[in-house]
Amino acid sequence: MDSALIPNGVKRCSIGQFAVWIAINGAILLWGVWALLLIYFKGLNQTNMTNAYGFALWIWADLAVIALGGGAFFTGLLRYIIGKDELKHIINYAVLIGFVCYSSALLILAIDVGQPLRAWFIFWHANVHSMLTEVAFCLTCYFGVLTIEYIPLILENRQLNRVPFFHHLAHNMHHIMALFAATGAFLSFFHQGSLGGVTGVLYGRPFGFRTGLLVWPWTFFLYTWSAAACGPCFTIFITRITEMATGKKLVKDNVIDLLAKIAGWMLATYMVAKIIDTWYWAAVTAPSMGFTLMDFYSNNPGSAYGIWILIAEILVCGVLPAVLLLMPSLRRNPSVLFAAVTLAVLGACLNRWVMVLQMQAAPVLSFEPWFTYFPSWQEVATTILPVAYGVILISLSYRYLPIFPQEPELNPIEGGK
Amino acid sequence: MDQHNGSNKKFGMVIDLDKCTGCGACMVACMAENNVPVREDETNKMLSLHWMRVYRLTNGKPFPQSEECFLPRPCQHCEGHHGHSPCVSVCPATATDYDMHTGIVSQIPTRCFGCRYCMAACPYHVRQFNWWDPVWPDGMERMLNPNVSVRMRGIVEKCSFCYHRYQIAKDKAYAEGRRELQEGEYQTACTQACPAGAILFGDLNNPKHAVARIAQPDPAREGKSRNPNAFRLLERLGTNPKIYYLSTREWVRKAGDTEVRKPEKA
Numbered sequence: 145m146d147s148a149l150i151p152n153g154v155k156r157c158s159i160g161q162f163a164v165w166i167a168i169n170g171a172i173l174l175w176g177v178w179a180l181l182l183i184y185f186k187g188l189n190q191t192n193m194t195n196a197y198g199f200a201l202w203i204w205a206d207l208a209v210i211a212l213g214g215g216a217f218f219t220g221l222l223r224y225i226i227g228k229d230e231l232k233h234i235i236n237y238a239v240l241i242g243f244v245c246y247s248s249a250l251l252i253l254a255i256d257v258g259q260p261l262r263a264w265f266i267f268w269h270a271n272v273h274s275m276l277t278e279v280a281f282c283l284t285c286y287f288g289v290l291t292i293e294y295i296p297l298i299l300e301n302r303q304l305n306r307v308p309f310f311h312h313l314a315h316n317m318h319h320i321m322a323l324f325a326a327t328g329a330f331l332s333f334f335h336q337g338s339l340g341g342v343t344g345v346l347y348g349r350p351f352g353f354r355t356g357l358l359v360w361p362w363t364f365f366l367y368t369w370s371a372a373a374c375g376p377c378f379t380i381f382i383t384r385i386t387e388m389a390t391g392k393k394l395v396k397d398n399v400i401d402l403l404a405k406i407a408g409w410m411l412a413t414y415m416v417a418k419i420i421d422t423w424y425w426a427a428v429t430a431p432s433m434g435f436t437l438m439d440f441y442s443n444n445p446g447s448a449y450g451i452w453i454l455i456a457e458i459l460v461c462g463v464l465p466a467v468l469l470l471m472p473s474l475r476r477n478p479s480v481l482f483a484a485v486t487l488a489v490l491g492a493c494l495n496r497w498v499m500v501l502q503m504q505a506a507p508v509l510s511f512e513p514w515f516t517y518f519p520s521w522q523e524v525a526t527t528i529l530p531v532a533y534g535v536i537l538i539s540l541s542y543r544y545l546p547i548f549p550q551e552p553e554l555n556p557i558e559g560g561k
Numbered sequence: 562m563d564q565h566n567g568s569n570k571k572f573g574m575v576i577d578l579d580k581c582t583g584c585g586a587c588m589v590a591c592m593a594e595n596n597v598p599v600r601e602d603e604t605n606k607m608l609s610l611h612w613m614r615v616y617r618l619t620n621g622k623p624f625p626q627s628e629e630c631f632l633p634r635p636c637q638h639c640e641g642h643h644g645h646s647p648c649v650s651v652c653p654a655t656a657t658d659y660d661m662h663t664g665i666v667s668q669i670p671t672r673c674f675g676c677r678y679c680m681a682a683c684p685y686h687v688r689q690f691n692w693w694d695p696v697w698p699d700g701m702e703r704m705l706n707p708n709v710s711v712r713m714r715g716i717v718e719k720c721s722f723c724y725h726r727y728q729i730a731k732d733k734a735y736a737e738g739r740r741e742l743q744e745g746e747y748q749t750a751c752t753q754a755c756p757a758g759a760i761l762f763g764d765l766n767n768p769k770h771a772v773a774r775i776a777q778p779d780p781a782r783e784g785k786s787r788n789p790n791a792f793r794l795l796e797r798l799g800t801n802p803k804i805y806y807l808s809t810r811e812w813v814r815k816a817g818d819t820e821v822r823k824p825e826k827a
Contacts, residue, residue, distance in 0.1 A: 258675020509684065
């Protein structure tokens with residue numbers, strides 16, 4: 145029924161199968177929309193946030209998806225600016241994943257604020273000293289860049305591309321994409337960094353506070369670095385998931401191997417910086433504020449924030465995947481590669497989790513307890529909502545757009561186009 | 562503000578913890594004065610709105626050595642380093658401000674859009690969120706203070722040192738041809754309500770005011786008190802708050818700062 149829309153040279157499942165898949169994800173999406181409406185009409189009392197937990201699941205999800213969406217800017221930088229030409233075979237997908245991540249982040253932010261109708265105040269009454277202001281401006285601008293990068297992909301749909309104007313527009317946009325890639329990298333450096341600065345500047349919160357360079361705490365640089373390391377890992381992770389879901393090989397091994405190698409180097413250097421930062425924070429910064437390292441990791445309910453979480457983040461989800469990605473023989477094993485990128489993705493998520501949640505859970509006043517939090521179903525549903533949206537957008541894009549340029553070559557169709 | 566007299570004020574408090582009985586009159590007075598709403602179910606204090614909250618501290622020792630202390634906690638109106646209070650610079654919409662002329666950290670309810678970054682920044686939990694729209698029991702809306710706006714759902718609020726009282730006192734003084742306020746002309750509701758006289762309020766920069774004489778802030782050390790019985794909460798973090806607590810009990814003073822984080826154990 146929709147065969148005229150499907151790209152040449154590739155095979156897709158039947159429209160019925162596809163409709164069922166979209167319906168399942170659509171149902172999940174609608175569940176999220178229901179929760180969203182409850183939150184909009186009844187307020188943030190629908191969440192389990194408290195005055196101790198002003199930031200919770202949503203802000204974590206926001207920081208996590210932006211870090212993981214970093215694959216778009218970093219792959220773009222590698223492809224268009226540094227000239228790693230092989231990556232042209234995965235850049236489309238990196239852009240699409242980035243687009244999903246950043247649009248999700250904006251959606252979550254729109255749910256998260258207590259007075260959504262005043263959200264524009266962040267631009268109108270902007271406080272230039274606030275890290276969130278920089279995040280809002282750069283995030284919005286970069287989402288614009290990602291949209292510009294995604295448009296030519298849409299215009300390459302078989303039917304749209306028949307329209308001469310769209311054909312030429314897509315062609316010309318491809319020609320100037322290096323400019324947008326450079327702009328995207330510039331904007332990403334600042335908003336990824338500012339997200340790190342969000343907790344890094346909080347000198348009233350010794351768990352999150354870091355010293356730094358001029359007005360930028362060290363977390364500013366660490367967040368950008370980790371996004372450049374874990375973003376490409378997420379691109380590989382989602383590519384592998386897509387390959388499993390479709391039962392097809394979509395990107396050649398040499399492309400994945402190059403991206404994995406670069407991600408490995410980024411992750412390894414990031415871990416060196418992260419370990420130095422953690423040591424300096426534990427040995428110098430926190431003690432200067434009257435805290436020992438173990439104050440942040442002990443006596444909390446159920447050891448939810450025990451020292452295990454630091455070990456898990458740095459060793460299991462940091463050093464280990466870096467080693468796996470740096471060793472050619474290991475990363476060329478598909479299972480090891482998948483494990484490595486999964487761990488790296490979990491590491492970025494865990495880092496954002498502790499910087500948002502543990503930062504607020506750890507008591508600062510000596511007579512206050514650890515604060516606990518478990519999200520309400522409305523928070524969970526609205527956090528899953530963007531995942532369902534992402535699955536739907538990726539599914540539609542995969543079905544109707546030439547996302548994977550190597551797919552026809554890797555999956556030739558006998559006797560057909 | 563006060564540009565006519567050319568001198569900056571630094572309003573602050575001295576709270577004598579040895580006098581505080583924990584009666585909660587300061588909390589009630591604050592809520593009545595500032596139109597802070599209450600809900601039927603206030604069991605979760607982390608969902609409650611309390612511009613002033615009284616904490617109960619214990620020394621952790623068994624009877625008969627056990628001691629307790631009640632600690633009233635309004636907004637600390639941190640000055641930080643040159644007005645860089647923890648919560649002010651983080652607000653993306655400039656909905657809060659450090660007034661260099663009064664030392665008061667303001668909150669503009671109509672500007673706040675509820676991102677709650679300031680709440681994450683404040684280590685004292687003085688910034689609280691309106692999780693619900695305020696609902697007043699029938700007839701109680703007629704008891705609201707007309708000098709203070711009620712706040713709506715979805716925004717952050719906090720203690721303002723009853724700033725409206727400062728404005729009213731200044732208007733009255735100006736009408737009478739005066740530029741300076743007497744110490745008693747601007748007092749917060751909690752100060753006036755305290756039956757034990759545990760709370761003093763005034764200008765820390767004015768040596769004639771009781772708060773300055775008792776707190777003895779040292780300007781060379783960002784306001785650190787020269788009174789051996791005085792301390793400020795979490796002074797070590799560099800928040801430079803303007804609430805000075807007094808206690809002759811060492812364990813109470815230690816509980817207030819991060820130098821020794823836990824009250825003495827048995």
